[in-house]
Amino acid sequence: MADRQRARRSGPTRDARAQVVPLPRSPAASQPAPLAGPRIAEDADRTVVPATLRDGRRRVVIEGIDPEIDGGRFPIKRVVGETVDVEADVYADGHEELTAILRYRAEGDDHWSETAMTPLGNDRWRGSFTVEAVGRYLYTLRGWIDRFGTWRRDLAKKVQAGQDVAVDLLAGAEVVERAAGRARGPDRRSLRAAAEAIREGSTDAALDPELADRMERWPDRWFPTTYERELIVVVDRELARFGAWYELFPRSTGPGTRPGTFATTETVLPYVADMGFDVLYLPPIHPIGHTNRKGPNNDPAGGADVLGSPWAIGSEQGGHTAVDPSLGTLDDFDHLVEAARAHRLEVALDLAFQCSPDHPWVREHPQWFRHRPDGSIQFAENPPKRYEDIYPLDFETDDWRGLWAELRNVMQFWIDRGILIFRVDNPHTKSLPFWEWVIDDLKRDHPDLILLSEAFTRPRVLERLAKLGFTQSYTYFTWRTTNHELESYFTELTQTNVREYLRPNLWTNTPDILTEQLQTGGRPAFIQRLVLAATLGASYGVYGPAFELMEHRPIEAGKEEYLDSEKYEVRDWDLDHPRSLSGFITRLNTIRRDNPAMQSDRSLRFHPVDDDGLIAYSKATPDHGNVILVVVNLDPEYRRSGWVHLWLADLGVADDARPFQVVDLLTGTKYLWQGSSNYVELNPQAIPAHVFLVRRHVRSERDFEYYG
Numbered sequence: 103m104a105d106r107q108r109a110r111r112s113g114p115t116r117d118a119r120a121q122v123v124p125l126p127r128s129p130a131a132s133q134p135a136p137l138a139g140p141r142i143a144e145d146a147d148r149t150v151v152p153a154t155l156r157d158g159r160r161r162v163v164i165e166g167i168d169p170e171i172d173g174g175r176f177p178i179k180r181v182v183g184e185t186v187d188v189e190a191d192v193y194a195d196g197h198e199e200l201t202a203i204l205r206y207r208a209e210g211d212d213h214w215s216e217t218a219m220t221p222l223g224n225d226r227w228r229g230s231f232t233v234e235a236v237g238r239y240l241y242t243l244r245g246w247i248d249r250f251g252t253w254r255r256d257l258a259k260k261v262q263a264g265q266d267v268a269v270d271l272l273a274g275a276e277v278v279e280r281a282a283g284r285a286r287g288p289d290r291r292s293l294r295a296a297a298e299a300i301r302e303g304s305t306d307a308a309l310d311p312e313l314a315d316r317m318e319r320w321p322d323r324w325f326p327t328t329y330e331r332e333l334i335v336v337v338d339r340e341l342a343r344f345g346a347w348y349e350l351f352p353r354s355t356g357p358g359t360r361p362g363t364f365a366t367t368e369t370v371l372p373y374v375a376d377m378g379f380d381v382l383y384l385p386p387i388h389p390i391g392h393t394n395r396k397g398p399n400n401d402p403a404g405g406a407d408v409l410g411s412p413w414a415i416g417s418e419q420g421g422h423t424a425v426d427p428s429l430g431t432l433d434d435f436d437h438l439v440e441a442a443r444a445h446r447l448e449v450a451l452d453l454a455f456q457c458s459p460d461h462p463w464v465r466e467h468p469q470w471f472r473h474r475p476d477g478s479i480q481f482a483e484n485p486p487k488r489y490e491d492i493y494p495l496d497f498e499t500d501d502w503r504g505l506w507a508e509l510r511n512v513m514q515f516w517i518d519r520g521i522l523i524f525r526v527d528n529p530h531t532k533s534l535p536f537w538e539w540v541i542d543d544l545k546r547d548h549p550d551l552i553l554l555s556e557a558f559t560r561p562r563v564l565e566r567l568a569k570l571g572f573t574q575s576y577t578y579f580t581w582r583t584t585n586h587e588l589e590s591y592f593t594e595l596t597q598t599n600v601r602e603y604l605r606p607n608l609w610t611n612t613p614d615i616l617t618e619q620l621q622t623g624g625r626p627a628f629i630q631r632l633v634l635a636a637t638l639g640a641s642y643g644v645y646g647p648a649f650e651l652m653e654h655r656p657i658e659a660g661k662e663e664y665l666d667s668e669k670y671e672v673r674d675w676d677l678d679h680p681r682s683l684s685g686f687i688t689r690l691n692t693i694r695r696d697n698p699a700m701q702s703d704r705s706l707r708f709h710p711v712d713d714d715g716l717i718a719y720s721k722a723t724p725d726h727g728n729v730i731l732v733v734v735n736l737d738p739e740y741r742r743s744g745w746v747h748l749w750l751a752d753l754g755v756a757d758d759a760r761p762f763q764v765v766d767l768l769t770g771t772k773y774l775w776q777g778s779s780n781y782v783e784l785n786p787q788a789i790p791a792h793v794f795l796v797r798r799h800v801r802s803e804r805d806f807e808y809y810g
């Protein structure tokens with residue numbers, strides 16, 4: 103299968119830097135084009151018929167597929183082992199019974215698997231299948247008139263009414279006899295015997311449930327309708343759905359204020375791993391340009407002795423496939439990656455497609471940049487912000503094919519060195535068609551690839567990037583602080599069709615974002631935001647050590663930029679500081695790993711609370727074998743209290759008078775609750791949150807015991 107996939111690739115190889123990139127293949131190129139309307143053709147006798155109808159006797163209609171993103175233009179997303187639940191409207195003229203099946207297969211397989219769909223009422227049907235391997239799956243639907251089911255239904259009514267059914271039995275015997283001709287093994291003999299019994303007048307044989315079961319296995323698929331599209335599921339590894347990310351600047355891992363290296367970064371790996379993180383994300387590690395290099399606190403004066411911003415990529419020492427010599431060599435980087443794996447950490451790299459004025463591409467490919475009327479190259483701007491140390495790429499260049507090829511080469515270079523996770527810087531400022539092509543092309547050979555979109559932009563653009571193939575997305579969680587804001591936003595992310603293609607990754611802070619709440623709310627605000635990020639989302643991240651050491655000083659009032667930001671200078675972090683939140687982070691990550699309910703977002707449900715200063719929500723496994731209820735005080739200053747009104751069904755709790763126990767996994771404290779309304783009080787100066795494990799089978803207080 104891999105060989106066939108490589109043969110279909112449209113992109114250049116890593117060494118094909120001088121080649122012209124073929125026109126990119128759309129991920130949906132193999133799908134039928136959307137129909138603007140029925141085309142009209144004329145047959146031999148001049149009868150006008152819709153050309154889309156192969157056979158006018160196909161009476162079943164299939165529509166209203168869910169999930170189906172933009173008419174099948176984009177795939178949905180799952181991880182290995184997850185279920186794809188599909189619903190559709192399936193109906194026909196008349197009153198006959200129908201059969202609907204869900205068909206699915208891994209891409210590259212010739213054989214379709216099938217599973218019966220169940221009628222939900224009002225012509226709505228549902229079916230499910232499980233994805234078992236990383237890669238792509240296809241699914242579609244098929245439906246037909248169920249002649250045996252219709253005959254059996256009507257026969258039962260006639261028998262109950264005392265009508266003569268002799269002719270009906272003869273008609274049914276013919277249907278069963280045809281099924282015997284299709285059947286194999288014992289079913290063939292049984293069906294032939296049933297047909298003979300029915301022909302001889304046995305209504306018991308006709309209405310035997312075992313006969314119905316056998317007929318379902320060998321259906322009469324006369325004039326079936328197959329949905330016109332084969333829809334796509336992109337299947338990722340588990341880390342795409344569940345994981346904890348930790349962002350770290352390697353140059354701040356050295357002794358004191360001396361710049362760190364890849365080697366000193368290795369010394370921090372146990373610290374990060376012990377807190378329970380899965381991904382170590384490194385900002386750009388490439389050579390930093392000299393021209394207009396920024397000094398501390400984004401000082402434009404810069405100077406020869408300043409370090410500059412890692413996002414100003416490229417110098418005479420190389421570009422996007424080189425490493426900053428002050429950090430070490432490529433071999434040193436490889437050693438860091440292997441050392442991280444030994445600590446069960448996977449390294450993610452920042453993918454920032456922009457250049458310093460000293461980048462080799464500026465000299466070798468000036469056509470890839472936008473030139474101003476005076477002949478100079480346009481530096482990056484987001485007025486009133488100016489980034490004189492960065493040149494953006496021009497995706498409207500006439501040499502767009504060459505640009506696309508080189509950017510793909512960069513990604514392939516790091517993939518070849520074992521990097522399968524990229525945090526992509528500002529993808530919304532690059533060509534959307536480029537992302538669709540390069541992600542599709544690379545993931546066909548590297549289906550384990552994970553790309554996190556740092557698209558703090560307009561909702562439709564953020565969503566489009568997710569549809570185009572980004573595995574995860576930053577969200578607006580950072581700025582959602584009230585009960586109403588959080589509940590409405592996360593209901594949209596987890597309970598609408600957005601969940602089919604956009605996986606949120608919730609970040610408490612970033613090197614660019616120090617929110618007002620963290621600036622002013624003190625330790626309670628840091629704990630509150632951490633609990634929200636780690637429990638509302640199956641994937642979350644922190645920028646550390648700034649977060650656990652509660653760095654809260656802005657460069658000036660009203661701005662979200664850090665004072666003495668690591669983007670421009672080395673910071674000396676005291677990882678052993680007694681006020682560090684590292685222990686609390688460790689506890690929270692342990693809870694996440696120990697409780698499967700926390701490892702997915704689809705079961706998220708909010709519960710009403712009397713006080714809007716509190717928020718309550720739950721997550722549960724499908725069988726309610728593991729249920730977590732979280733209550734957070736959103737006010738970092740004042741004690742908040744109120745009655746939480748629980749949707750007991752979402753907790754798997756019977757709506758009766760039996761008590762149930764909740765165990766606070768943060769403190770070990772146990773409470774005996776009863777009914778749907780229970781009182782909660784949270785003091786932010788202690789711990790502004792409860793993370794409860796719900797125990798449903800409790801008879802009395804004597805049953806109090808912790809189980810995890």
